[in-house]
Amino acid sequence: MVGTKTVQFDHPVLKGKIKVPGDKSISHRAIMLGSIAQGRTAVKGFLDGEDCLRTIDIFKQLGVSIERSGTDVLIDSPGIYNWKNPTNDLYAGNSGTTARLMLGILSGSAVTCRLTGDESLSKRPMKRVTVPLQSMGASISNGEGGEYLPLSIAGGAIKGIDYNMPVASAQVKSAILFAGLNAEGITVVKEKAVSRDHTERMFKQFGAKIEQEGNTVSITGGQLLKGTNVIVPGDISSAAFFMVAAAMVEGSSVDFVDVGLNPTRTGIIEVLRQMGAQVEVIDQKGEAGEPYGTIRISHAPLKGMEISGTIIPTLIDELPIIALLATQAEGTTVIKDAAELRVKETDRIAAVTNELTKLGAQIEATEDGMIIKGPTPLSGGNLESYGDHRLGMMAAIAALISESSIQIDDASCIAISYPNFFDHLTKLVTAGNEE
Numbered sequence: 001m002v003g004t005k006t007v008q009f010d011h012p013v014l015k016g017k018i019k020v021p022g023d024k025s026i027s028h029r030a031i032m033l034g035s036i037a038q039g040r041t042a043v044k045g046f047l048d049g050e051d052c053l054r055t056i057d058i059f060k061q062l063g064v065s066i067e068r069s070g071t072d073v074l075i076d077s078p079g080i081y082n083w084k085n086p087t088n089d090l091y092a093g094n095s096g097t098t099a100r101l102m103l104g105i106l107s108g109s110a111v112t113c114r115l116t117g118d119e120s121l122s123k124r125p126m127k128r129v130t131v132p133l134q135s136m137g138a139s140i141s142n143g144e145g146g147e148y149l150p151l152s153i154a155g156g157a158i159k160g161i162d163y164n165m166p167v168a169s170a171q172v173k174s175a176i177l178f179a180g181l182n183a184e185g186i187t188v189v190k191e192k193a194v195s196r197d198h199t200e201r202m203f204k205q206f207g208a209k210i211e212q213e214g215n216t217v218s219i220t221g222g223q224l225l226k227g228t229n230v231i232v233p234g235d236i237s238s239a240a241f242f243m244v245a246a247a248m249v250e251g252s253s254v255d256f257v258d259v260g261l262n263p264t265r266t267g268i269i270e271v272l273r274q275m276g277a278q279v280e281v282i283d284q285k286g287e288a289g290e291p292y293g294t295i296r297i298s299h300a301p302l303k304g305m306e307i308s309g310t311i312i313p314t315l316i317d318e319l320p321i322i323a324l325l326a327t328q329a330e331g332t333t334v335i336k337d338a339a340e341l342r343v344k345e346t347d348r349i350a351a352v353t354n355e356l357t358k359l360g361a362q363i364e365a366t367e368d369g370m371i372i373k374g375p376t377p378l379s380g381g382n383l384e385s386y387g388d389h390r391l392g393m394m395a396a397i398a399a400l401i402s403e404s405s406i407q408i409d410d411a412s413c414i415a416i417s418y419p420n421f422f423d424h425l426t427k428l429v430t431a432g433n434e435e
């Protein structure tokens, strides 16, 4: 039985500055590329969240030496073609990024193995990656068409592909690019809308040649990578919870230090601006690899808006917390083109609608999004996390504006992406009380 966490505040205000933990997407990729490359890779600012720890465990089983000391990681790899066959299943836990990117990586390796996941991950669609990978010649099967984990992979010779992606997904794009790196010939991937480009940027950091033009990315196979140093900026998807809190709670103003500002991830900042919150970019650096900097978000009256189209992939993981924000905005917020939310750790359209409805929000689920009318006062009550870290954090942030306490059924899942979330929440509220 998982414990219930009660979150309660008395007229809170959020003040001060925080450095949120390392970016989850970039942390996964640093371990993956450091393990594919030959030699030593040093990672700083690694996210020690559960999902990224699963990625480390997997490469250790493949014979890569990985030493972690807090957020510093040292990888010494013999290179992808010298990995060994694991003796046990490779377990991706709750992490969709681990599972899908590993399918691409393993396809072009010389390893034979089986990839498994937890109950939630075992229900998430894998055909979006197994279909293009199989057409590159990859041997991936489970006897049931390759839709779900567990999946068996026999790595070997694969060939390049020219692929038009049916869904906007950085995981699909990255799985194909990772396979393309070790395939014969050229691999071309075309996206409908540009999704996060961390894989492309980090390939370049490891010395690979990769071309990006508009929505098309191409890579020539057979390139050997060499270990390098990687600095992981703060995760804007984690910062988003406190950005929304600062925007919603009267009197609040918070500085987010060294947070990732890659334009394929900053949809949340655009939405906060358009809804009326005060957004100031204090400094910006690191353009070559991953841009990052300090952003100040302060409260101001909020208004509803439509969020749809090409901005969606740039804020896909922020939509649960944006839905909470919309309950406090004047007018209607319409979220569309976000059907992908239905195949995350849980069906986030159904889950967000159920939980915010329990608090008295005026929210309606649509096939590909949500319609929210505001502003509405929110009561307290018992909320479910569905084992989904983003739902758990949304529930905790709701407690900042709810009339009474909120009980979260299972808040431990928050450690998937933000292990010290409650410490940071307490820190910002305490700084607000002291002013």
Ligand SMILES: O=C(O)C1=C[C@@H](OP(=O)(O)O)[C@@H](O)[C@H](O)C1
Pocket: 024, 025, 026, 097, 168, 169, 170, 171, 172, 174, 196, 316, 317, 340
């Ligand atoms: O590539 C990545 O690191 C991610 C891509 C997104 O998933 P999709 O590719 O399924 O959109 C996102 O939701 C996930 O949290 C991380």
Ligand SMILES: C=C(OP(=O)(O)O)C(=O)O
Pocket: 024, 051, 094, 095, 096, 097, 098, 317, 344, 345, 390, 417
């Ligand atoms: C969807 C997410 O991650 P993943 O797909 O890696 O499980 C997330 O972190 O919100």
